[in-house]
Amino acid sequence: MDIEAIVKNIVLTMQEYSLFAQRAVMNLFRPPRYWTDFLIQCNVIGVGSIAIVLLSGFFTGGVLALQSAATLSEFGASSVTGRFVSLTMIRELGPVLTGIMVAGRNASSMASELGSMVVTEQIDAMRALGVDPMRKLVTPRLFACISMLFFLTILADAFGIAGGGFVTVVMNHQNGTQYFSMAWEHLRYADIIQGLVKPLFSGYIIASVGCFFGMRTTGGTEGVGRSTIDAVVFSSVLIIFADFLLTQVLLTLFPPI
Amino acid sequence: MSETPASAQPDPQHAGQASILEADLAPVVEFRNVSIGFGGPPVLQDISFTVAPGETRILLGPAGVGKSVLLKLINGLLRPDHGSIQLFGKELTTMSEQQLFPLRIRTGMVFQEGALFDSLSVRDNVAYQLIQELVPDDEIDRRVHEALAFVELDNTFSLFPDSLSGGMRRRVAIARALISHPELILYDSPTGGLDPITSTTIIELIVKQRDVYHSPSMLVTHRLQDAFALSTHTYSVEHNCMLPYPNGETDPKTTFLMLEEGRLIFDGSLHELIHSENKFVQEFLL
Numbered sequence: 029m030d031i032e033a034i035v036k037n038i039v040l041t042m043q044e045y046s047l048f049a050q051r052a053v054m055n056l057f058r059p060p061r062y063w064t065d066f067l068i069q070c071n072v073i074g075v076g077s078i079a080i081v082l083l084s085g086f087f088t089g090g091v092l093a094l095q096s097a098a099t100l101s102e103f104g105a106s107s108v109t110g111r112f113v114s115l116t117m118i119r120e121l122g123p124v125l126t127g128i129m130v131a132g133r134n135a136s137s138m139a140s141e142l143g144s145m146v147v148t149e150q151i152d153a154m155r156a157l158g159v160d161p162m163r164k165l166v167t168p169r170l171f172a173c174i175s176m177l178f179f180l181t182i183l184a185d186a187f188g189i190a191g192g193g194f195v196t197v198v199m200n201h202q203n204g205t206q207y208f209s210m211a212w213e214h215l216r217y218a219d220i221i222q223g224l225v226k227p228l229f230s231g232y233i234i235a236s237v238g239c240f241f242g243m244r245t246t247g248g249t250e251g252v253g254r255s256t257i258d259a260v261v262f263s264s265v266l267i268i269f270a271d272f273l274l275t276q277v278l279l280t281l282f283p284p285i
Numbered sequence: 286m287s288e289t290p291a292s293a294q295p296d297p298q299h300a301g302q303a304s305i306l307e308a309d310l311a312p313v314v315e316f317r318n319v320s321i322g323f324g325g326p327p328v329l330q331d332i333s334f335t336v337a338p339g340e341t342r343i344l345l346g347p348a349g350v351g352k353s354v355l356l357k358l359i360n361g362l363l364r365p366d367h368g369s370i371q372l373f374g375k376e377l378t379t380m381s382e383q384q385l386f387p388l389r390i391r392t393g394m395v396f397q398e399g400a401l402f403d404s405l406s407v408r409d410n411v412a413y414q415l416i417q418e419l420v421p422d423d424e425i426d427r428r429v430h431e432a433l434a435f436v437e438l439d440n441t442f443s444l445f446p447d448s449l450s451g452g453m454r455r456r457v458a459i460a461r462a463l464i465s466h467p468e469l470i471l472y473d474s475p476t477g478g479l480d481p482i483t484s485t486t487i488i489e490l491i492v493k494q495r496d497v498y499h500s501p502s503m504l505v506t507h508r509l510q511d512a513f514a515l516s517t518h519t520y521s522v523e524h525n526c527m528l529p530y531p532n533g534e535t536d537p538k539t540t541f542l543m544l545e546e547g548r549l550i551f552d553g554s555l556h557e558l559i560h561s562e563n564k565f566v567q568e569f570l571l
Contacts, residue, residue: 060417148398148400148403149396149397149398149400150400150401150402150403152357152362152396152400153394153396153400153401153402154402154413155362155386155389156360156362156389156392156394156396157389157390157413157414157417157461158386158387158389158390158414158417159386159413159414159417160382160383160386
């Protein structure tokens, strides 16, 4: 394939993705709406991801406490470990890690599920039966993913701070009250807003990318595998890229004191 | 100012009857110079044909010639590059996806491998369209039992597709396509990959549907024995099975189309097919 064809293919894919993602959102404002499918997806994405999100949050908070305590103690500032862990978890690591963990679990499952439906003509069967697969399959997944990622991020933040507290008290033998009061006292609303805006975008990216690659699957079972890989890779990279852009914007809106 | 004589005035009653008759005789499906390709050479070129009310059209051709593509063009699952497609008198090529859904509901389609939703039970598969239309559960159960009884699979009501054999899956797919009494039925290789006995069962169901409900249909196949059986047999309600027409007669409303390399090379009755002088047709029949 020559360079022109590659560039054309990339531009075409981006155009298709934009139209796809836009249609998925707009469907919410026109009937029919599939609320049962939305609740099922909330269960699959939200409840199903709780374990991995809690565990990854807890251990990330623990690692942060371990690493930072060693460095901070050199400056005699090990007492600010709680502040460091809570700010890092809430503003950055909580949203990004949760996004990536959920992308690994759910973008792949959306791509493989929808991809299998495409290659076995179930999507065509749905269209032939007068049901719009975008409304029935994509829109409920999109809004379920956005809303669930918001709550999962809050859980990841809380368990990250708890993990940091556990390491601080049990392994570093520091004062727990000091850790938690430092974690709490230096938090500003701006930090919380920063941390809770990001998962909305990550949720949108995970579901739209996962469904997009699933719905354009070709090439049988091998194609399903390709779509799954593409969905995880692109959604993870896009989450980090979106996080970078959002951080820039949010730091401009809420400058650090 | 001249006056129109009373005798020349159109009789509104007769005009109404004429338009009803016209609507009755209007083709259910009409293709005019339809072509489609997928980035490479055209898959179908300059295809023109019609499906009349009550007619069963059998589309023959070797594998990979574009038969399934043609079937998917009929209910707008694919869009042509050129030409005009009319379904129930409405031009499909200018319609949006949303505008196509009401037309698709009026057609039933049986896919090549059944295309059953594997996460749903047989009941929910067959009732899929009714569930979307929020039909009450009692009514759904009654109609699903009726549709499953038609394909003689009433005992599969609460099973899941993965516990059914290939032939049973096709029969459930037929039940799903027929449950809403569609005005047109599209069969995509309904007997492909099945053993001869199961194939005969499926063909018998299609003959039963044709002769009991008289719905127009289009059937894609590359199996000549199935195509011929459809033309040479009729369904006997009395015997509850299909029987051959006497004296070698054929069903007058079952006609054939044949594709070769994306072009329609034959359109006619079984008699005309057998006596065709087209070389490809002759080779295909051998």
